[in-house]
Amino acid sequence: MPSLGADMEAGTLVEWLVKPGDTVKRGDIVAVVETQKGAIEIEIYEPGQVEEILVSLDTKVPVGTPLARIRSEGEATALAQAALIAPAITIAAVPEGGPPAGQPPVPPLAICPAEKRATPAARRLAQISGLDLAAIRGTGPGGAIVLADVERSVGAPAQAGRKRPAGLDLDAMRTAIAAAMARSKRDIPHYYLQHEVNVTACEEWLTRTNAARTPNERLLMGALEMKAVALAARRFPAFNGFYQNGRFEPSPAVHMGVAIAIRGGGLAAPALRDADRLSLDEIMSSLRDLVQRTRAGRLRSSEISDPTITVSSLGERGVEALYGIIYPPQVALVGFGKAVQRPWVAGGAVVPRSVVTVTLSADHRVSDGHAGALFLSEIGSLLEEPDKL
């Protein structure tokens, strides 16, 4: 069971997408785990062949428990944890060869024949409604139970059921946020800086660019803000990486955590991977996808544990500034307030301009205010020339 964040202690295995004998490659989604952050798709980090499933469906196990045995391509038998994101997770290679020659391959679906395959949403509704999955007939792929099957059993209208977010427990999420933020406030000596940035050029550039585009291709200010932070983070490595085991490890890649508010009161900050290398269009389409999946409660394991720096933007209906709490083990969070019209001095004259207050919360164990100020001004400079982003 991979650790999907500093605050996670256990997870419930709700879906296996592989069976013994399957060949897996890096990045494949092999299982779905329910956590306080919703249903998370677990990715594999080592290529190989699934030898044995060690945790059966609907079992809650602590972080660190091996989920499956994967035979790596090098023939050594490895205890794979299915997702190897957190550095605390290691693959214990057993120095023996594969299974004895002549041993028959494990027949597919030999494990837990009584288990019913079901989607996380279906499981959740069944659990809430007190229904036994074994009594429900599945109409999904391979006879898997899908949400509609459970809804039929409950007698709930399909329309109402379709619209409730699957795999999200907001009370559990609040507990998780509280744990992570308390740990951050206890362990991380934060310092805060703020900077006012003239975003008039960004707004004009967006108006020009979007005028010729259909709605599905349009960009938002948030995409420009994220690209600017990603580029600045690449140039200032002291704000991009993890502080753990008493030292800071800068990250060569910029995986930007994007704080996404969940309707009804919740928050997640999944990663927009390699944000510094994406075009604005790519950032925008990834952002739309990420927001949609976060609110539906369906993120991938790497998206939860990968962020190396976080951006939080209040959007157009927010207030002028936010002072974020760093998400451990990261070391920085950049906050954007809403754009407001302000008198601005340019070329000796006072002119109206759109201004955004950008803030930095950073870890004093890793950097000082001087470096933080340079990092924050770099973000401001990048936003003054949006056509170069």
Added chain:
Amino acid sequence: MNVDEIRNILNEELGNIAPEANLQTLNPSADLREALDIDSIDFLNFITAIHRRLGITVPELDYPKLFTLDGAVTYLASKQKAGK
């Protein structure tokens, strides 16, 4: 497509964006962004859905005309008429 059909489509799409909201009690002259806690990505998704369902491309400059349900219905009905 008449005004009621447009209103139904808009209600459906708003329901997709704000599943927990009771659209029956939504004041049609209230600002949707406040009433339904819609952020800029939600609003862009709303405009995208309008484009997909009705074939009408709403320019950014006209966004404020769609901030209320009544405003959106009036705007889209007149656009549709003009398009014929």
